[in-house]
Amino acid sequence: DTAVSQTPKYLVTQMGNDKSIKCEQNLGHDTMYWYKQDSKKFLKIMFSYNNKELIINETVPNRFSPKSPDKAHLNLHINSLELGDSAVYFCASSQAGLDNEQYFGPGTRLTVT
């Protein structure tokens, strides 16, 4: 009965590779997000989708490309991985609107060597 799930939990890869992280929510929410938490523990929003439409795109390199095949899924594809991409990536979901809380997944720890 996991609300927001992410796969994989850990991802170790080499520089230059392309990788994807998957996110699924079973809460019936219409908005999904990707956040990045760096080594200094700062959490920053990267993207947000509402009903499969991109609504937030922060200053993120275009090597990062989110894909939302349906309302319940938001995947993150990263091309040409760099050392600085090493971080924990969190997916979240919510109903649209400022009065609705976001539910976060357990995170994917990406390590680029």
Place this chain on the structure above:
Amino acid sequence: DAKTTQPTSMDCAEGRAANLPCNHSTISGNEYVYWYRQIHSQGPQYIIHGLKNNETNEMASLIITEDRKSSTLILPHATLRDTAVYYCIVRGDGSSNTGKLIFGQGTTLQVKP
């Protein structure tokens, strides 16, 4: 979006109430105060949110001052499992109504036996 100021760290004795302050002096009338926490190695967890009135749920109480420039999160009977980083976030409309959460440094709450 309004910014928040929180103490970097606090201690609390197990079983006692933990009162976590937050200043948000530039908050706008349509901006909500949200509290999240992040227990080590987990995703952020929603605690509570409010607009003007005080709020209470099974986890905590939120006290918002009348001028809305500050708030206090109260964990009535802190346990060791409440040790975490607590984030006070002002989530607002601004000019975009995107609903994104902007995380600051938060307060590291250490509950001690």
